[in-house]
Amino acid sequence: MVFAAKGSGDLKKEVLDRGLCTACGMCVGMCPYIKTVREKVVVIHPCGLKEGNCYKVCPRTGIDALELDRSVFGEERRDQALGVYEGIYFARAADPAVSRAGQYGGVVTALAAFAVEQGVVGGAVLSGGTVLEPRPVLAKTAQEVISCAGSKYTAVPTLAALNGGAGDSPGSIGVVGRPCQVAAVRKGQVLARRNPETRIPAAGAGLVIGLFCFWSLGPDFYSYLEEKAGGENIVRVDIPVEGLRVTTSGGERVWPVDEIRPYIREACSTCIDPTSEWADLSVGSTEYDPAWNTLVVRSDPGRRLVNSAVEKGVVELKPYPEERLPILRRAVLNKKMRVLHDPDRPRPGYLEAAGGYAGAVKTQWEVLQP
Numbered sequence: 001m002v003f004a005a006k007g008s009g010d011l012k013k014e015v016l017d018r019g020l021c022t023a024c025g026m027c028v029g030m031c032p033y034i035k036t037v038r039e040k041v042v043v044i045h046p047c048g049l050k051e052g053n054c055y056k057v058c059p060r061t062g063i064d065a066l067e068l069d070r071s072v073f074g075e076e077r078r079d080q081a082l083g084v085y086e087g088i089y090f091a092r093a094a095d096p097a098v099s100r101a102g103q104y105g106g107v108v109t110a111l112a113a114f115a116v117e118q119g120v121v122g123g124a125v126l127s128g129g130t131v132l133e134p135r136p137v138l139a140k141t142a143q144e145v146i147s148c149a150g151s152k153y154t155a156v157p158t159l160a161a162l163n164g165g166a167g168d169s170p171g172s173i174g175v176v177g178r179p180c181q182v183a184a185v186r187k188g189q190v191l192a193r194r195n196p197e198t199r200i201p202a203a204g205a206g207l208v209i210g211l212f213c214f215w216s217l218g219p220d221f222y223s224y225l226e227e228k229a230g231g232e233n234i235v236r237v238d239i240p241v242e243g244l245r246v247t248t249s250g251g252e253r254v255w256p257v258d259e260i261r262p263y264i265r266e267a268c269s270t271c272i273d274p275t276s277e278w279a280d281l282s283v284g285s286t287e288y289d290p291a292w293n294t295l296v297v298r299s300d301p302g303r304r305l306v307n308s309a310v311e312k313g314v315v316e317l318k319p320y321p322e323e324r325l326p327i328l329r330r331a332v333l334n335k336k337m338r339v340l341h342d343p344d345r346p347r348p349g350y351l352e353a354a355g356g357y358a359g360a361v362k363t364q365w366e367v368l369q370p
Contacts, residue, residue, distance in 0.1 A: 001064055003062075003194075004055065004061065006050070006055045006061075007047065007054070007055055008046070008049065008054050008055065014349070015061060019266045020270065021040075021041050022178070023040065023156070024157060024158075024178070024180050025041075026057050026058065026185070026188065026202065027041065027054040027058060028041060028159070028160040028163065030052075030054050030057075033045045034054060039154060039156065053188075057191060057202060058184065058187075059180045059183040060270075063350055065357045068190075069084055069278075071186065071189075071190050072084075072186055072299070073299060080336075080357075080360045081333045082275060082296065083273075083298070085282075085296050086299075086302075088294065088296050088297070088325070089317045090286060090293070090319070091105055091293050091295035091315055092105030092107060092315065092316050093106035093315055094313050095110070095314075098146060098149070101146055102149040103150055103151045103285070103293075104286070104291070105292045105293035106293075107295055107315060108211070109145060110315050111281065111314070111315065112174060113145040114142070114305070114309050114312075114314045114315075116140065116141060116142050120174070120305060121172060121174035123138050124139050124173065124175070125138055125175045125177070126139050126148040127152045128148040129152075131150075131225065131234045132225060136157060136158040136159075136160050136161040137158075137161065138161045150236060151237070153216060154217045154219065155216045158176075158177060159181055159185070159201075162175075162202065162204060162205065172204050173204050173206060174206055176209045177210060178210070178211055179210060182208055182210040182273075182279045185202045186202075188200050188202020207281075207301055209280065210275070210282045210283070211276060211283060212275050212283065212285065214335060217260065217263045217264060220263055221260065224259075224263060225237070225246065228244075228255065232250045233248060234247070235249065239260070241257075242254065243255055243257045243259075244257060270339055271335075271339065272335075272351065274332055275296065277298075280301050280302035280305075281295065281296065281306065282295075282296040282298065283295055283296075329364075333361060333364060333368060337362065340361055340362070341361075341362055
């Protein structure tokens with residue numbers, strides 16, 4: 001991984017001003033001059049430094065997919081769609097209350113709460129708050145984790161919670177995040193290993209649970225939701241393939257997914273990783289059975305946590321349907337191809353090192369075509 005000797009001025013020019021920021025939150029608080037305003041990251045004053053860690057840990061200032069593979073897993077991927085993984089399953093929380101509180105099978109909530117309860121991590125960085133007012137949370141008890149259950153669908157800068165001293169002890173804090181946030185954490189860990197004398201908040205990250213995410217929504221989505229809710233209290237939001245489903249105090253309503261496309265963040269159109277490929281565990285919907293999640297086990301720490309959770313009756317697993325795997329791979333590869341090989345879309349500068357990786361993606365994509 002090559003870390004350029006650049007600072008917040010370059011971050012502003014190359015990422016923030018170009019609309020590439022994903023609002024992961026990693027840089028927020030690393031420098032007192034970087035803040036968030038309605039999920040928009042801004043440099044409020046030049047810090048004067050020509051070189052800064054804020055630039056180095058940003059997931060949009062350089063991604064070398066294969067080097068991150070080696071750094072996290074000790075090997076390079078053979079599956080260009082899903083990355084390195086040990087197993088893929090349908091999974092759900094065994095406790096119906098946790099499943100109901102979480103999204104679909106509630107696996108993220110169940111595993112994060114279990115990791116905190118068992119002392120695997122001392123806390124977990126999550127998106128908390130309400131649907132209309134989400135915020136970064138460092139949950140230190142299982143109940144605090146459960147109180148954060150449910151997808152927010154917007155780009156909550158949760159990694160900012162690592163910068164408040166939460167991650168001072170290596171491996172002490174769990175992280176639940178979008179793919180860009182997982183990449184930021186892993187870049188930060190590489191940087192921390194190379195510069196042990198420098199405090200890098202990501203060094204404190206332990207177990208990393210990544211979310212499936214093909215896009216997130218901008219803050220204008222909140223106004224849209226309020227209008228659709230008609231003043232009723234919003235209890236839950238879901239965006240399955242059939243459209244936007246909003247549960248309010250007055251009942252449930254569904255609107256076409258095309259209505260929310262204008263709120264998709266532009267930065268998401270340049271993302272090559274919809275399944276959090278560098279997490280210990282990745283979790284998403286099945287787009288098949290709403291009572292279950294898709295669970296991808298990627299690392300030894302992830303496997304140990306899942307095995308323990310199954311043994312103690314916290315989560316249930318069943319085999320991933322063989323006929324569904326090509327569908328998942330095709331969806332992921334289509335997303336990657338739009339970014340890496342669409343002739344009408346210039347490849348983003350942060351993917352300049354993607355050379356051989358881009359070619360391998362195209363080869364596997366061609367194999368899976370009908």
